[in-house]
Amino acid sequence: xxxxxxxxxxxxxxxxxxxxxxxxxxxxxxxxxxxxxxxxxxxxxxxxxxxxxxxxxxxxxxxxxxxxxxxxxxxxxxxxxxxxxxxxxxxxxxxxxxxxxxxxxxxxxxxxxxxxxxxxxxxxxxxxxxxxxxxxxxxxxxxxxxxxxxxxxxxxxxxxxxxxxxxxxxxxxxxxxxxxxxxxxxxxxxxxxxxxxxxxxxxxxxxxxxxxxxxxxxxxxxxxxxxxxxxxxxxxxxxxxxxxxxxxxxxxxxxxxxxxxxxxxx
Numbered sequence: 001x002x003x004x005x006x007x008x009x010x011x012x013x014x015x016x017x018x019x020x021x022x023x024x025x026x027x028x029x030x031x032x033x034x035x036x037x038x039x040x041x042x043x044x045x046x047x048x049x050x051x052x053x054x055x056x057x058x059x060x061x062x063x064x065x066x067x068x069x070x071x072x073x074x075x076x077x078x079x080x081x082x083x084x085x086x087x088x089x090x091x092x093x094x095x096x097x098x099x100x101x102x103x104x105x106x107x108x109x110x111x112x113x114x115x116x117x118x119x120x121x122x123x124x125x126x127x128x129x130x131x132x133x134x135x136x137x138x139x140x141x142x143x144x145x146x147x148x149x150x151x152x153x154x155x156x157x158x159x160x161x162x163x164x165x166x167x168x169x170x171x172x173x174x175x176x177x178x179x180x181x182x183x184x185x186x187x188x189x190x191x192x193x194x195x196x197x198x199x200x201x202x203x204x205x206x207x208x209x210x211x212x213x214x215x216x217x218x219x220x221x222x223x224x225x226x227x228x229x230x231x232x233x234x235x236x237x238x239x240x241x242x243x244x245x246x247x248x249x250x251x252x253x254x255x256x257x258x259x260x261x262x263x264x265x266x
């Protein structure tokens with residue numbers, strides 16, 4: 001199951017810029033259900049590690065002309081890192097149930113926003129601007145995006161992709177640019193998660209955890225993900241832009257359902 005979901009995270013990384021967070025969190029919660037409520041903390045930490053590898057690899061294989069849009073975004077990347085560090089630290093002290101319900105609420109609100117507010121399903125005209133790649137997001141958004149993404153284990157693409165989409169960029173460009181931004185968030189979140197554990201010894205006694213990360217689950221997810229990223233980068237599918245946007249919304253809907261089902265198993 002983990003390898004199969006890993007394959008899905010590879011697809012979402014290449015096609016939607018997710019890095020794996022949305023698909024990985026529900027399945028790790030399920031796989032580590034014996035941890036009870038603490039499974040959510042382990043899932044968000046494990047998700048961050050998976051996102052580091054997936055987003056880093058996807059960034060390397062992204063064409064230079066697209067990555068070039070990040071020139072002048074040093075401030076944004078630094079603030080994303082700072083926000084992610086704070087968000088990852090906060091997960092150690094927040095009640096796991098709170099994290100889960102904030103996760104579900106956040107994604108549900110995002111779905112409603114994408115459906116109801118103009119600019120995502122039908123991006124505005126931009127006079128050929130996408131040929132130069134998407135414009136960098138305002139640096140001031142770095143801290144809130146990084147903090148929320150790391151706290152919930154979602155990577156940040158659910159914020160950055162719609163923002164670039166509403167700036168008029170096609171889905172394939174917005175998704176590609178989400179990967180380096182996700183990497184800036186996932187790196188500090190992973191470092192914090194590996195630096196110790198907030199779980200009582202008795203709770204995690206039967207799990208081989210490194211900090212809050214489940215390395216076995218992360219390895220299985222990556223075994224499925226990396227070949228998918230390689231294949232989709234070498235032979236990217238030709239998906240109509242509007243279909244691509246609807247698929248993004250559909251994936252978020254599946255994630256909400258998966259998290260609700262995971263909650264029933266606790």
